[in-house]
Amino acid sequence: MKNEVFTIINGDFIDISKMKKILQDMNTVDIAEVFDDLSKEKIIQLFRILPKNIAADVFAYVDSEQQKVIIETLTDIEIGEVMSELFVDDAVDFIEEMPASVVTRVLANVPAERREVINQLLKYPKNSVGSIMTTEFIYLKVSHKVARAFEVIRKRGIKKETIYTCYIIDENRKLVGTASIRDLLLAEQDQDITEVMDTNVIFANTMDDKETLAINFNKYDFLAMPVVDNEHRLVGIVTVDDALDVQEQEATEDIEIMAAITPSHEPYLKTSVLTLTKNRVVWLLVLMLTATLTAIIIEGFEDAIMVFPALVAFIPMLMDTGGSAGSQSAVLIIRGMALNEVRKRDILLVFWKEIRVAALCGAALVAVNFGRVMIMNQDFVLALVTSLALYATVIMAKTVGCLLPIGARLIKMDPAVMASPVITTIADVLSLIIYFNLARIIMNI
């Protein structure tokens, strides 16, 4: 159907009633995808054809550039209509991406009460639970009857994730319990809500980190989680669809940081060449400049190299193996910490584990390396020096690789920064020092 819509909207003659019929049957996410490939004019045309009852839904799913194109052509009254139809959290997401001039015009056309809610949500810090919560949910007061819950569900156009649970608050708006729709269906309509509710509520605070929230969604299999302020007043809920987004974004962010890229939050193909360059070049420069250290070390051993030039040939092998061995450890620990499987207090456990893994991996590598050098270079001393250096390098790389990420967490830095590129640079420097010093001692140069 996507292709059909695309063909019709780009044709010379648009059969509007046929189009409306097709659109009415489509999933709003699929409709939003059609906008991706349309020209500005066609975006506006298609949005105007959308049946009224799905226009706001589609608007929530198109990307921010297209939202801007659409909103700029709407009249003040139309803006007001779309903004009233949007779920509050989608409205906030949209406004956050708009330039100041658009924001001013949009907010001016939102009903006062809604504007206040939006302004409040816009104030939460970027990574906080408050910034992704919605204020639309079903709540009941402790004095209410079960029947009331169904009235609210029938009356309000609430998101599907919110329908499963009713939140019960006391006279001070404090969260005191939850009741599932299943409990409500099983109860008598005139029963007190307090008889049905579950008082062991797991909740988040508006200022909690949204990454922690995503982990809890996964742990408890929630569809929605209540959010309270510092006075334990219920102020919103976060729904599982947003938790899925957070989880995906956080994984992407960690992957990018681990590869020495500043995270961008934009899909690759939609990111400009300049932004891509900016996100990468700083780290490349830092890494290149720290590599100056390796140059200084090698220059210090120039005499050894002149006496025994074959030593040079093993530099890349040592560096690469050290880098890979170290980043294996670092990446496992970083991911383990991101998933809350490894904590700061596990540092000694982790260290002890990695030392043993390093000893075993190192042994296998040394055996193969020794054999290879003996076959290819037929030089026992060279085989000995490179093998000893290799073993020491693996032990050192894995130690650094596991300790640095936990160390970063201890000083409240993002552990993901301590991945391959940083570990590689450190491993390079240390492995070269080990290698050349071993060569000097054993080869007597």
Add this chain to the structure above:
Amino acid sequence: MKNEVFTIINGDFIDISKMKKILQDMNTVDIAEVFDDLSKEKIIQLFRILPKNIAADVFAYVDSEQQKVIIETLTDIEIGEVMSELFVDDAVDFIEEMPASVVTRVLANVPAERREVINQLLKYPKNSVGSIMTTEFIYLKVSHKVARAFEVIRKRGIKKETIYTCYIIDENRKLVGTASIRDLLLAEQDQDITEVMDTNVIFANTMDDKETLAINFNKYDFLAMPVVDNEHRLVGIVTVDDALDVQEQEATEDIEIMAAITPSHEPYLKTSVLTLTKNRVVWLLVLMLTATLTAIIIEGFEDAIMVFPALVAFIPMLMDTGGSAGSQSAVLIIRGMALNEVRKRDILLVFWKEIRVAALCGAALVAVNFGRVMIMNQDFVLALVTSLALYATVIMAKTVGCLLPIGARLIKMDPAVMASPVITTIADVLSLIIYFNLARIIMNI
């Protein structure tokens, strides 16, 4: 409360009625976590104290080693009880982790009808949608009235994710529509279900890849997704909690593969030293052996090194910068493909983007490198050779970095394999060849 339970169960005297009361109020996930730190004996003791109505729930959440301890001490009748209470998908997850002897005994005690369902689910391939679906959901026939949906919800203990949507099937069990609980609440009880249902259903096939399914959950914000067989018959649903798990696992798997680790699916601290070693050493050996190539190249240029030993000092810098530049590109493309943002057909777009990013990054790096060599070595020719080699290395590394992952997808390999370690090895070899050849030509050696 977790600590309280822990203290009581490890005490000399266990107040069972007090304990039951505490457990009744706790979240089952939290109860399951208490089992983590208990001895075998205490695990069994605590499980026997659990109130009947939550025992199966808790069983689903404890990890497989503890499930094994528990199941081995249960009588045949008790096993039958637990297995009847478990949701089918949890039962399958549990059985998949058990040794053959346990499986035989468990299946022997499951009611025949349920055993058949479990056996069927166990047959689906490991990464397929079928392997994570459940057969417990609310379905109605096209001939049913709205009221019937509420009867089913009241009668069956279905998972919370399944309550939001009813699936409507025709007389051949083919999926023809869905109806949300909100639609059902708004409709009249004696209305035909066909009047209320939505016929534009998005579904998965049992044999689809579960990674694609997770992406669709995120895209469409589903709570559950119907699964059909090749004849379009409704055979199960996948719920959002399982999609969250899949999404997290797939991200972890990609991260591990990108760091040259064989994925293990076990939390780091629960993985043995031997398994950790096995998962890493193969890749380390492969990478070390391919580094033999770099050794051969360097040996081929030994004469140049003897004439101009300062060349050696820049090898690590060139190799590291090339490796980092290449893995930046590779990692972005691999993640983009995992999230379906980059497709095979985008290969030329990606290539053109990366070439420009490489040209810009390379220019910045060369400027800094040239300045640095002029200041530190005061040698114009050396500055020129290293800078040209650096520029060529960055362009080459980013080209290889973006093309290899897409190439891997084209030949149906996992793109994640083409990350840092592989790219680094290739970049090393090529950058050394470029570097020494440039040196020979420009320095006339």
